Amino acid sequence: MTGLGIAQIALYCVALMLLAYPLGLYMARVFERTAVGRIERVIYRLAGVDAQAEMTWRRYAVALMMFTVLGLVVVYLMLRLQHGLPWNPNGLGNVTPQVAFNTAISFHSNTNWQTYGGETTMSHLVQMIALTTQNFVSAAVGLAVLVALIRGFVRKHSETIGNFWVDLTRSTLYILLPVALVLAALLVWQGVPQTAAGTVSVDLVESATAQDVAVGPVASQISIKQLGTNGGGYYNTNSAHPLENPTPLSNFLEDLAILLFPAACCFMFGRMVQRTGQGRAFLIAMWVLFLPWVIFTAAVEQAGNPLLDEQHVDQVASVDQAGGNMEGKEVRFGISASALWATSTTAASNGSVNSMHDSYLPLSGLAPMFLMGLGEVAFGGIGSGLYGMILFAIVAVFISGLMVGRTPELMGKKVEAFEMKMASVGILAPAMICLLAAAIAVMTSEVKTAVPNPGAHGFSEVLYAFISQANNNGSAFGGLTASGTWFATLGAICMFIGRYWIIVATLAMAGSLAKKKLVPTSAGTLPTEGGLFITLLVGVVLLVGVLTLIPAFALGPIAEHLELP
Numbered sequence: 407m408t409g410l411g412i413a414q415i416a417l418y419c420v421a422l423m424l425l426a427y428p429l430g431l432y433m434a435r436v437f438e439r440t441a442v443g444r445i446e447r448v449i450y451r452l453a454g455v456d457a458q459a460e461m462t463w464r465r466y467a468v469a470l471m472m473f474t475v476l477g478l479v480v481v482y483l484m485l486r487l488q489h490g491l492p493w494n495p496n497g498l499g500n501v502t503p504q505v506a507f508n509t510a511i512s513f514h515s516n517t518n519w520q521t522y523g524g525e526t527t528m529s530h531l532v533q534m535i536a537l538t539t540q541n542f543v544s545a546a547v548g549l550a551v552l553v554a555l556i557r558g559f560v561r562k563h564s565e566t567i568g569n570f571w572v573d574l575t576r577s578t579l580y581i582l583l584p585v586a587l588v589l590a591a592l593l594v595w596q597g598v599p600q601t602a603a604g605t606v607s608v609d610l611v612e613s614a615t616a617q618d619v620a621v622g623p624v625a626s627q628i629s630i631k632q633l634g635t636n637g638g639g640y641y642n643t644n645s646a647h648p649l650e651n652p653t654p655l656s657n658f659l660e661d662l663a664i665l666l667f668p669a670a671c672c673f674m675f676g677r678m679v680q681r682t683g684q685g686r687a688f689l690i691a692m693w694v695l696f697l698p699w700v701i702f703t704a705a706v707e708q709a710g711n712p713l714l715d716e717q718h719v720d721q722v723a724s725v726d727q728a729g730g731n732m733e734g735k736e737v738r739f740g741i742s743a744s745a746l747w748a749t750s751t752t753a754a755s756n757g758s759v760n761s762m763h764d765s766y767l768p769l770s771g772l773a774p775m776f777l778m779g780l781g782e783v784a785f786g787g788i789g790s791g792l793y794g795m796i797l798f799a800i801v802a803v804f805i806s807g808l809m810v811g812r813t814p815e816l817m818g819k820k821v822e823a824f825e826m827k828m829a830s831v832g833i834l835a836p837a838m839i840c841l842l843a844a845a846i847a848v849m850t851s852e853v854k855t856a857v858p859n860p861g862a863h864g865f866s867e868v869l870y871a872f873i874s875q876a877n878n879n880g881s882a883f884g885g886l887t888a889s890g891t892w893f894a895t896l897g898a899i900c901m902f903i904g905r906y907w908i909i910v911a912t913l914a915m916a917g918s919l920a921k922k923k924l925v926p927t928s929a930g931t932l933p934t935e936g937g938l939f940i941t942l943l944v945g946v947v948l949l950v951g952v953l954t955l956i957p958a959f960a961l962g963p964i965a966e967h968l969e970l971p
Contacts, residue, residue, distance in 0.1 A: 408708065408742070410742065411704055411708070411740075411741065411742030412742075414742045414743060414746065415700060415701070415704070415742065415746055418658070418661065418662065418746060419697075421662055422662060422665055422666065422669055423669070425662070425666055425670075426665075426666060426669035426670040426672075426673060427670075427673050429585075429666065429667070429670040429673075430669075430670035430671065430672065430673025430674040430675075430676075430677065430685075431673060431674070431677055432581075433549075433581055433670060433671070433674040434673075434674045434677035434678050436576050436580045436581055437553050437556075437573070437576065437674075437678065438678065442457050443580075445579060446572075446575055446576070446579065449575055449579075450571070450572075450575070453571065455569075455571040455572070457569065457571075457572050459569060460566035460567075460568065460569060461566055461567065461568065461569055461570060462565055462566055462567070462917060463554070463567050463913045463914055463916055463917025463918075463920075464917070465570075466554060466567055466568065466569075466570045466913055466917075467909070467910050467913045467914075469570040469571065470547060470550075470551075470570055470909065470913075471906065471910075473543075473547075473570075473574070474514055474547075474906065477510075477514045477540060477543065478510045478511060478514050479510075480536070481509070481510040481513060481514065481536045481537075481540060482506050482507060482510040484531075484532055484535065484536045485500070485501040485505075485506035485509060485510065485528075485532060485536065486500055486501060486503070486506050487500065488500050488501060488528070488529050488531075488532055491529065491531050491532070492531060493529060493530045493531035493534075493602075494529035494530065494531060495529075495530060495602075495603065495604030495605075496529070496604040496605065496620070498526070498527060498528065498529050501522070501527065501528075502889075504889070504890070504891045504894040504895055505521050505522055505527075505889055505894055507894065507895065507898055508521050508888075508894040508895070508897055508898040508901075509521065509522065509537075511898040511901050511902050512638070512875075512880065512898070512901055513536070513537050513540035513541070513544065513636070513638060514540050514543075514544055515544065515878055515901045515902060515904070515905035515906070516544035516545060516547070516548060516634070516635065516636060516755060516787055516788075516790070516878050516905065517637075517755075517757070517874075517875060517878040517879065517880045517901045517904075517905070518541070518631065518636045518637040518638030518757055518880040519638075519757065519874065519875050519879075519880045519882070519888075519897060519901065520638055520639070520642075520880070520882075521888045521889040521893075521894050521897075522642075522889065523641075523642035524638075524639055524640050524641055524642055525620035525622070525640065525641050525642060526620070526642065530602065530604070530622050530623060533622065533623060533627060533640060534623050534626070534627070537627065537638060538623075538626060538627045538630060540636075541627065541630040541631050541634050541636040541638070542578050542582055542583070542586075542630055542634065543574065543578065544634065544636065545577070545582055545630070545633070545634030545635065545636065545667075545787075545788045545789075546573075546574050546577035546578045546582060547574065547789075547909075548635075548787050548788050548789030548790040549573070549577040549581070549667075549671075549788055549789040550570060550573035550574050550577055550789070551789055551790070551793060551909050551912055551913060552671060552675075552789035552790070552792055552793045553568065553573050553577075553678075553789075554567040554568050554570075554573065554912075554913060554916045555567075555793050555796065555912055555913075555915065555916040555919075556675060556678045556679060557916065557920060558819075558915065558916035558917065558918070558919035558920040559679050559816075559817045559818070559819055559919055560678065560679055560680075561920045562920075562922065562923050562924050563921065563922075563923060564920040564921065565917075565920070565921065566920070567913070567916045567917055567920050582630065582633065582634060585633055585666075586626075586629045586630045586633055586634075587629075589629040589632070589633060589659065589663055590625045590626050590628075590629035592656075592659055593625040593628055593629060593656055593659070593660075594625045596652055596653045596655055596656040596659075597649075597652040597653065597656070598624050598625040598628060598649065598650065598651075598652060598656065599621040599622065599624045599625065599649055600623055600624060600625040600626060601621050601622060601623070602622075602623070603621055603622070604620070604621070604622065605618040605619060605620055605621060606618070606619055606621050607619075619649070620641075621649070622640065623640075624640045624641075624649065624650060627639075627640050628640060628645070628650055628651075628660065629663075631756075631758060632660050632661075632663035632664055632756070632758065633663045633666065633667060633788075634667075634788055635664065635667065635668065635754045635755045635756045635786075635787040635788045635790075635791075636756065636757070636880070637751065637755075637756040637757030637758040637879070637880040637881065638757070638758075638880060639758060644758050644759045644760070645657070645660055645747075645758050645759060645760040646736055646759060646760050646761060646762070648738075651760055653738075654738065654739065654743075657738075657739055657743060657747075657760060658743075660758070660760075661743070661746060661747050661750055661760075664747075664750045664751055664754050664756045664758070665750055665753070665754055665785050667788040668692075668754055668785035668786050668787065668788055668791040668792070669689065669692075669785055671788065671789060671791065671792045672685045672686070672688050672689035672692070672792060673685055673689075675688065675792060679817060681817060681935065683935035684817060684934060684935050686935070687934065687935045687936070687939060687940050687943075688792060688795050688796075688799070688943075690940050691784070691795065691940050691943045691944050691947075692783070692784040692785045692786075692791075692795065693784075694784075694940070694944050695753075695777075695780065695783070695784035695944060695947060695948075696749065696750075696753045696777070696784045696785065699749050699753070699773045699776070699777055700745065700746055700749045700750075702769075702770070702773060703745040703748060703749050703766075703770045703773040703774075704741060704742050704745035704746070706767055706769050706770040707730050707731045707741045707744070707745055707766060707767060707770050708730040708731075708741050708742075709730065709731075710730050710731050711731050711733075711767060712970050713970060731765075731766070731767055733765040734761050734762035734763075734764065734765025734766070734884075735761040735762075735765070736760060736761060739760055739761070743760070744760060744761035745770070747759065747760045747761065748761060748763055748766070748770075748773070748774050749773055749774060749777060751774075751879075751881055752773075752774035752775075752777040752778045752782075752874075752879060752881060753777045753782065753784050753785055753786070754782065754785050754786060754787060754791065755782045755786055755787025755788075755790055755791065755877070755878050755879055755880075756787075756879065756880070756881075757874065757879045757880025757881040758880075758881070759881055762884050763870070763881065763882075763883050763884065764867065764882075764883045764884030764885050765884070767967075768862075768863075768866075768963040768964070768966040768967035768970070769963065769967050771866065771870075771883070771963050772959060772963040772964070772967075774870075774881065775866075775869070775870055775873055775955075775959065775962075775963065776951065776955065776959070778873045778874055778877045778879050778881075779837070779840075779873050779877070779951055779954065779955040780947055780948075780950075780951040781794050781797075781798070781833060781836060781837075781877065781947070781950075781951075782794065782877050782878070782879060783795040783798060783947060784947075787878065790878070790908070793912050794832070794833075794908070795943075795947075797828075797829040797832045797833055797908075797911075797912070797915075798829075798833065798943060798946050798947050798950070799816060799934070799943055800816060800821055800825055800826065800829040800915075801826070801829050801830070801833065801946050801950075802939070802942045802943045802945075802946045803815065803816045803821055803932060803934065803939075804821050804825075804826050804829075805942075805946065806932045806942060807821070807932070810930065810932075812930050814932070815925055815931055815932070816934060817934065818924040818925050818926075818927070819919045819922050819924070819925065820922060820925055824914075824915075824918050825915050825918060825919070828911040828912070828914050828915040828918075829911075829915070831907065831908075831911045832907070832908040832911040832912060833950060834954075835903060835904065835907040835908060835911075836876040836877045836903075836904045836908070837876075837950075837954040837955070839872075839876045839899075839900050839903050839904060840869075840872040840873045840875070840876035840877070840900060840904075841872075841954070841955075841958060843872040843875075843876065843896050843897075843899075843900050844868050844869045844871075844872045844873075844958070846896070847868050847872065847892070847893065847896060848865065848868055850892055852890050852891075852892040852893065853868065855887070855890075856886055856887045856888065856890055856893055857885065857886055857887075858885065859885050861966070861969075862961065862962055862963070862965040862966040862969065863885075863962075863966050864885070865961055865962045866883060866962035866963050866966065867883045867884070867885045867886040868886060869958055869959075869961075869962050870882070870883035871883065871886050871888060871893070871897065872896075872897070872900055873955075875897045875900040875901045875904065876900040876901070876903070876904040877904055878901060878904050878905050
């Protein structure tokens with residue numbers, strides 16, 4: 407790696423921590439407040455919500471799923487009726503049924519997997535009212551579930567875990583909206599469009615003719631797609647597009663926004679459970695799982711393609727391998743910024759890209775796949791990353807309890823059979839569904855036309871797609887045509903199960919924990935704030951990921967790497 411690349415990564419890490427700490431404390435204050443604000447009161451009155459009414463975990467889950475189903479129906483109908491709706495300056499037609507179905511589930515599950523080109527498929531109204539709105543509320547749902555789980559640890563002998571409608575409203579109104587407005591203003595300052603126009607005419611440098619360039623309400627969508635760990639871009643090439651990501655500063659801000667809320671959730675957690683060391687332990691575990699992959703990906707890409715070195719292409723065609731593997735990357739950003747984005751977007755449940763992962767070398771292409779396959783717990787999505795990490799923590803303390811022959815505890819709550827079952831369901835469901843879907847997909851006839859690349863690389867494209875969808879990431883390896891009926895429908899099912907199976911299991915665990923009493927710390931209690939616990943937690947995450955995914959990786963990126971000289 408170059409010195410500049412190391413400096414970029416170091417600056418990113420420092421800036422992330424400096425911003426995440428105060429944000430996390432502010433988020434804790436939002437959810438701990440008992441008073442209802444004026445704007446909140448109006449919203450609750452219009453919606454018929456009793457802000458003081460607490461919910462059991464079942465009522466919380468039912469409210470969440472009812473909200474989900476309603477949102478799915480609204481988005482699907484808007485996509486299918488797009489041509490007849492207003493604010494469609496480019497006259498775009500209706501979206502096909504399978505793409506509408508896939509997109510509706512995608513944006514409501516915080517996946518934002520795109521089987522379409524944004525600027526050529528979706529009207530301004532759909533981009534703003536359907537998709538951008540879901541960027542806000544899907545992120546708010548993840549944050550609400552985390553807060554409900556935190557109450558499970560804090561409360562004792564309680565049948566309730568909060569009010570879903572209150573948590574959803576406060577997440578959106580006091581946390582996501584203000585920060586998104588600030589970032590959108592900064593992006594507009596850097597040149598990202600925010601306009602009601604459909605196109606602008608641009609004079610070309612090398613030609614006397616002009617070209618129409620698609621514009622629209624871009625900055626507002628890009629802001630929340632990054633902050634909400636959504637990832638669905640306004641343009642087809644996402645944040646590699648020069649209007650969606652025009653400058654090095656916009657690139658830094660957008661990349662920083664990906665991990666900002668997931669990191670802040672750790673500080674919020676520590677504050678709300680009154681155990682700052684516990685939140686810090688989870689944060690350190692996330693860094694340990696994330697940072698080595700950043701360095702590995704940048705180093706592999708910087709080393710260049712060994713096939714070009716073997717053929718001495720640089721001597722024949724003036725190809726400079728000293729610059730590393732620049733295929734699929736924006737020259738404005740280079741390898742280090744591209745590798746940092748590729749790993750941060752797949753470590754989080756984001757999915758946006760500023761380079762094409764399909765063009766990465768096999769081992770560096772393995773990195774984003776593995777980070778998603780870990781369950782996206784380092785750092786994961788907003789809310790979902792931390793409650794996913796807590797599921798692994800449940801498994802870690804359960805194993806440690808078996809080793810010493812006593813009932814395991816986590817933050818003063820005994821971890822028993824029910825919690826272990828729910829944690830197992832939450833951890834294994836995405837891995838099961840993505841591997842099963844990939845196995846089915848490669849046996850279908852549609853795969854022959856959907857995947858033009860042969861051999862190991864083609865399999866990697868299919869595997870990446872279903873790992874991305876089942877783990878609610880949304881990034882794509884490229885090369886795969888996923889808009890066909892089979893891939894779009896199967897992918898939508900993966901996204902739905904990967905999101906809501908885990909949410910229901912997490913809420914059930916929260917309800918069980920809230921009923922329990924707090925157990926005093928004793929000599930046999932495993933400390934869960936120190937290095938031993940962090941090591942055990944990281945080991946469990948890696949062990950589950952390796953045992954689950956390495957056989958599949960052996961058929962894809964590892965096999966492709968072994969084919970290189």
